[in-house]
Amino acid sequence: MYYALFLGMYLTTVLGNLLIILLIRLDSRLHTPMYFFLSHLALTDISFSSVTAPKMLMNIWDNPSHMLGAFARNYF
Secondary structure (H helix, E strand, C coil): CHHHHHHHHHHHHHHHHHHHHHHHHHCHHHCCHHHHHHHHHHHHHHHHHHHHHHHHHHHHHHCHHHHHHHHHHHHC
16 A cells, blocks of 8 residues: 555656656746756756655565554554
8 A cells, every 4th residue: 555655656756857857848938047957956856756765665565564563653
């Protein structure tokens, strides 16, 4: 259950940021400094997400009961 949730969040993050980068590159009116930095921020977000999320998904897949215990400890 958690695996599908986090996988969906990861894919949404990556696809949304790719869409931002693509739209900025395709529309010449968006070639201003603000959108230049926005595209680099989106690229940074993709990079951080692509490092963190797959490792977390592997940990959830390998030991799902451990994740359930960790969530339970947070609430009690």
